[in-house]
Amino acid sequence: MFSNYIITAWNVFLRRKFFTFINLFGISITLTVLMVVSTIADGYFYPTGPEKNIDNIRVINRLVLTNDEHSHTNSSRLGYKFIKDNISRLQAPELISINSGTQMTAIFNQGRKSKLLVKKTDNVFWQVLDFSFVDGRPFTQNEFESGQFVAVINQRTQKELFGEESAIGKNVSFDNQNFNIIGVVDNVSAVEETALSDIWVPYTTNATSGYQQETMGRWDAILYHSDPEILEQANQEYIHMLKNDVILETPEKLTEAYSGAYTKLESLSREMFYEEYSYDTHEQMFISVMIGLVLLFMLLPSINMINLNVSRIMERASEIGVRKSFGASTKQLLMQFIVESILLTLIGGVIGILLSIFIINSIEASGIIPYAMFSFNFRIFVVGLFLVLIFGLVSGVYPAYKMSRLNPVTALKGGF
Amino acid sequence: MFLHLLKMIWNRKRSNSLIIAELAIAFIVVFALSVLAIRNYNLYQIPLGYNYENMWRIQIMPTRSWDETKDEDTLLQIIGAVKQQPEVEKIHLLSNPTFRNWRGTSSVTIDGQEIYYYRNRFDDKAAETFGMTLNDGRWFGPQDSNQNYSPVLVNQEFVDMYYPxxxxxxKNIADPEIEDNREMRIVGVYQAFRQFGEFSAIVPYVFTRSDIQKPGRMLGIEVKLxxxxxxxxxxRVLEILKSLAPENNYSIASWESQRDRQIRETTIPLTIFSIIASFLIIMVAMxxxxxxxxxxxxxxxxxxxxxxxxxxxLSIHKQIIGELAIVTMIGVSIAFLILVQLPMLGVFQELDWSLFWISLLASLVFMLTLAGLCGYYPGKIAxxxxxxxALHYE
Structure with a gap:
């Protein structure tokens, strides 16, 4: 019976090629847009590079300081002193890494200029993030503490500065300092903001120690624990500390601190629904808004599909009339037309997936998102399949319902 | 004729209602697209008010907060060192750089009127080097040193908006609510300085004066090469600066490269949106x-x-197209009722009434043309x- 439906559906698609084309066009374009967006989102929330142990880390990269009346407020990344005075006291995390935000730096190599990102970190950074080393090694605790001029670079930097040769043992100079290269890692995709850089050096090599006195600045802290559950406790502990015994020394006598050890989702939703004096990140609201936007985007194609399907089914009024007079039940007819719609959306879905792969590859090649490597995986496939089914059902149910209520007599006459 | 067509549409209201809904949503998409296109085109046509050719910015990025006593001297040394380079033609100070979204804003209430403006700071000769146009009054000059007032320059938009x-x-635009506040005296009106680039809105913009001999807190130098x-x-400059003051980081970028980057950042999302919207519209048309x-x-x-x-x-053809036109108009009217809320409630500051009506007209023409094209061939068949x-059926 089921295969009969599919054969009938196939023949109908072939008979009205134009309608089939319009339907497929709509479905595949809509799905392509949604799939491309979800692939990028997937790459962001489930990184495959150094941040692949994303569940084991939380990042603190935003601090709001204010006084009691909120008349004077500072908001930026953390200062080194704030991290040392407060975050270092946290008990829950196993490891805490301190690192600076990246700095675009001009590097001159035989008169040729390269603009590269430099990040200053500690040695713990290499333990909390899971970098894959192509060559060499990260810097050790000893090298970090004694402030040795060593650097880890990514493959792009190696290629740009030394061509095809290995960079290990060679030097890279910037800001009037000369660093010995001890490690080469894979390029880090720009969606992995915490790990991202081109060159990593120990921050103990800084020319001056002025940074150690700053409460606000350009530093991040990464908390690590092998058990994700405990990280949530670490966040609670941090917020508790900010509320009760935060140590602040600012010339403006600021007393209140707002910050948090966030997951990627929390950071993103906090940026979107920014509330200065709050520890809340609103991720529920963020998810609802995103779902709302997707539904809104699907509304127009869905209505379009419903219109087309109504037309497609009404055209077959006489077929339905015949089937009804020979005793087909409403349920059977409903089934048949829903199978038809789902079959059509499935074909559209396949085209959509192929198109998305093409577009994702072009995005990777174009370099709009530096070093981006997105991969299709099971999660995205499930999302795609789910969207296809939703689409098929939404656009198939109403027309099928309308058709199943046709009066056989009028249907046989060909009118309605 | 019209009433008759309306009656026929009403008789088929079930199937028409979905088409109307589709047209209404499609109209909203077309409207959004035309608002963006018209607004950005108009903004792009307005002159920047300055020249960016051969201009470079040296950005100073301190690793600690500004120290009144030490850092001004360091800055003067930096200026002196950069000036000695053979490529340098002129050197100036500008607090917030061009083609970046670094902004300072102020809001004061003067004579019951709220005055909100963007502010920036530059030295006496900067306006000339940047190629700005003076509409009234004068630029800053040495006569402004050691006075009991702070001179300010305002743009034409500031005048048109607050003192038309x-x-x-x-005029004094200092905040009257703060006691002992220094007078901020307007000494000149210039045409424009669109700091945020070609696609930015025209905003009231005020310059205060920075003395190149006593610059105060300045984190950037503008150089004309x-x-x-x-x-x-x-x-060479990076090396000199780093050895002069190693506690800072430095970056050098031409205004032109910043401009290119900013244009790209604006046009990429617009292009993506236009592509998606065009596909939606093609889908609706088909x-x-x-x-x-x-x-x-x-x-x-x-x-x-x-x-x-x-x-x-001909009259059959007219009927088919007429029916479609009426259905389109009903869809557009529904969309209109939704869209008109936007400027009425002031949801988007940028969407004023003139932009609203122009975009509405453009979208209406587009939708009717689209409906006409979609109806032409089916009408022809009829x-x-x-x-x-045709009667053979019965």
Whole structure:
């Protein structure tokens, strides 16, 4: 019976090629847009590079300081002193890494200029993030503490500065300092903001120690624990500390601190629904808004599909009339037309997936998102399949319902 | 004729309601697209008010907060060192750089009027080097040093917005609520300084004065280079600065490269949105076409009867297109009722009434053209039915 439906559906698609084309066009374009967006989102929330142990880390990269009346407020990344005075006291995390935000730096190599990102970190950074080393090694605790001029670079930097040769043992100079290269890692995709850089050096090599006195600045802290559950406790502990015994020394006598050890989702939703004096990140609201936007985007194609399907089914009024007079039940007819719609959306879905792969590859090649490597995986496939089914059902149910209520007599006459 | 068509649409309200909903949403998409396109085109046409050729910015990025006593001297040393480079033609100070979204804003209430403006700071000769145009009054000059007032320059938009019918020269725009506040005296009106680039809105913008001998807190230097400067200039200056003041980080970028980057950042999202919107519209157009085609086929006898009663092919064609036009107008009206809320409630500051009406008109013309194109071929088919063929069914 089921295969009969599919054969009938196939023949109908072939008979009205134009309608089939319009339907497929709509479905595949809509799905392509949604799939491309979800692939990028997937790459962001489930990184495959150094941040692949994303569940084991939380990042603190935003601090709001204010006084009691909120008349004077500072908001930026953390200062080194704030991290040392407060975050270092946290008990829950196993490891805490301190690192600076990246700095675009001009590097001159035989008169040729390269603009590269430099990040200053500690040695713990290499333990909390899971970098894959192509060559060499990260810097050790000893090298970090004694402030040795060593650097880890990514493959792009190696290629740009030394061509095809290995960079290990060679030097890279910037800001009037000369660093010995001890490690080469894979390029880090720009969606992995915490790990991202081109060159990593120990921050103990800084020319001056002025940074150690700053409460606000350009530093991040990464908390690590092998058990994700405990990280949530670490966040609670941090917020508790900010509320009760935060140590602040600012010339403006600021007393209140707002910050948090966030997951990627929390950071993103906090940026979107920014509330200065709050520890809340609103991720529920963020998810609802995103779902709302997707539904809104699907509304127009869905209505379009419903219109087309109504037309497609009404055209077959006489077929339905015949089937009804020979005793087909409403349920059977409903089934048949829903199978038809789902079959059509499935074909559209396949085209959509192929198109998305093409577009994702072009995005990777174009370099709009530096070093981006997105991969299709099971999660995205499930999302795609789910969207296809939703689409098929939404656009198939109403027309099928309308058709199943046709009066056989009028249907046989060909009118309605 | 019109009422008659309306009645026929009403008789088929079930199937028409979905088409109307589709047209209404499609109209909203077209409207959004035309608002963005028209607004950005208009903004792009307005002159920047300055020249960016051969201009470079040296950005100073301190690793600690500004120290009043030490850092001003360091800055003066930096200026002196950069000035000695052979490629440098002129050197100036500008607090918030061009083509970046670094902004300072102020809001004061003067004579019951709230005055909100963007502010920036530059030195006496900067306006000339940047190629800005003076509309009234004068630029800053040495006569402003050691006075009991702070001189300010305002842009034409500031005058048009807050003091449209009076001369602003000599006015004080200091906040009256703060006691002992220094007078901020307007000494000149310039045409424009669109710091945020070509696609930014025209905003009231105020310059205060920075004395290049006593600059205060300044984290950037603007340099006009001779046209033949190359990368070696950048490398040399970076090395000199780093050895002069190693506690800071530095970066050098031309205004032009910043401008390119900013234009790219604006146009990439717009392009993506336009591509998606165009696909949606193509989808709607094809959908409409398909539905109409089917519609005409299923109304064969009705059309046949009209033909038998003497209706011409032209009047049949008119009927099909007319019906579609009315359906489109109903959809557009529904969308209009939703869209008109936007400027009424002031949801988007940028969407004023003139932009609203122009975009609405553009979208209306577009939608009607689209409907006409979608209806043309199905209408043509309808006129091809000969009465005998059309009535054959019964």
């Amino acid at each position: 019918n009076e001369s602003v020269i000599g 001779k046209p033949n400067a190359d990368d070696s200039f950048e490398q 959908g409409l076409f398909g539905v109409l085609w089917q519609n005409v086929t299923s109304r064969t006898h009705e059309i046949g009867l009209r033909r038998a009663l003497g209706a011409t092919a 006129t091809n039915y000969s009465p005998s063929e």
